[in-house]
Amino acid sequence: MRKKIKDILIEETVDYEITIQGWVRSFRNNQFIALNDGSTNQNLQIVIESQNYDKELLGHITTGAAFEAKGKIVLSQGKGQRVEMIAEQLTLLGVSNPEKYPLQLRNRPSLEYLREHAHLRFRTNVFAAISRVRHHLAFAVHEFFHKRGFLYLNTPIITSSDAEGAGEMFHVTTLDFDNIPKTEDGKVNFKEDFFGAATNLTVSGQLQAELAAMALGSVYTFGPTFRAENSNTVRHLAEFWMIEPEVAFNDLKDNIDLAESFIKYIIQYALTHCEEDLKFLADRQAQEDKQKPQADRQEMSLIEKLEFVINNEFERITYTEAIDILLESRPHKRKQFKFDVSWGIDLHSEHERYLVERHFKKPVIVTDYPKDIKAFYMRMNDDGKTVAAMDILAPGIGEIVGGSQREERLDFLIKRMEEMKVSQNGMQWYLDSRRFGTAPHAGFGLGFERLVLFVTGMTNIRDVIPFPRTPGHAEF
Secondary structure (H helix, E strand, O other), X not given: XXXXXXXXXXXXXXXXXXXXXXXXXXXXXXXXXXXXXXXXXXXXXXXXXXXXXXXXXXXXXXXXXXXXXXXXXXXXXXXXXXXXXXEEEEEEEEOOOOOOOHHHXXXXXXXXXXXXXXXXXXXXXXXXXXXXXXXXXXXXXXHHHHHOOOXXXXXXXXXXXXXXXXXXXXXXXXXXXXXXXXXXOOOEOHXXXXXXXXXXXXXXXXXXXXXXXXXXXXXXEEEEEEOOOOOOOOOOOOEEEEEEEEEEOOOHHHHHHHHHHHHHHHHHHHHHHOHHHHHHHHHHHHHHHOOOOHHHOOOOOHHHHHHHHHHOOOEEEEHHHHHHHHHOOHHHHOOOOOOOOOOOOOOOHHXXXXXXXHHXXXXXXXXXXXXXXXXXXXXXXXXXXXXEEEEEEEOOOEEEEEEEEEOOOHHHHHHHHHHOOOOOOOOHHHHHHHHOOXXXXXXXXXXXXXXXXXXXXXXXXXXXXXXXXXXXXXXX
């Protein structure tokens, strides 16, 4: 019977026969093999009698090589582990040349080095821990919504609409670039393309989710989204996963309450189910902090930060209140902000992090943004200047959630589309949701990678997705 190492290490019983398979982490004294199978960062020590194996097999017991071991699990005679396996049979499954294996050549490879070898970085403790945490967070997303009666909706990846109206999209086409068909006025003739119209990779499933919410009540999407934004930062990806709930009859307050409870649920799930991996990542973060100046170090450990979030109410302020706080702040008065502060600006990361990390020292929900800096579908407030929007700002990241009450009034929606030069052509399906049984509704979007970034304590978003897509990089 094959068993995972994680289960063996927590099993109370000993003196039983077992088969395990995994990869060599180390081989000491021609006797002790540290084997890892990815179920945990902890290794199982395999004890072998080297005289029972030929020299060729022993020569293949190198870091990264794959082996199957059969034997008995017993209480360990040495220090560092509770149990170990006394091997009766050892079978080589896959060799790993120690002179060419990239992770063998670097004792403690940097994160930058590992990004260049993303196909192998799963084999390191840090990325194995992140991968397991990411899995549990994804599972928790579905569990949260399922428990609350939401339906999981699969929205299209290829679409002809631009939900954000920003135009930063990847085009999808089968046209021959060496012989592009043109119309009489010299434009690309998309009628000859595969879908008979210009199409793109989706930037959001929100608009389609609104349609479903207007019939099913509560829905959510959780899928890949794409932004052709030339941003080479530690917070941006060209391909990422987005969680987007839409709820009929919800207003802005309902939306805020849902988002806050969602974040707290997900974090609590991770603390409960990823204790070992989060402790490892917390220790890693603490070691990194020791190399930084005192002013740049974290005020709380990773675990303390996560517990603080779930045990405290998020601060709720309006955009106008946020601007007033920033205008009175020391960094503004000393001209330390890179970007100026005035009513009407789109808050930059430095402004968001000041509000969260230095002023309130906890997550902050900012509401009622100026209409000119928000999307066309957000509900106009009675003041005619702001919309019923909300962003949740998190320590170390800034914006982690963006949402709003949607504009359910057809005349207001059409007026906003005209103001923002969003064409109604091809959008009649969306406007129909306001023509037939319109109702108040609200929703938000949460970038999954930013959530993983926050929970794991990593500082670069490229390190929390298996194969990051960024400007100039689309390997694997």
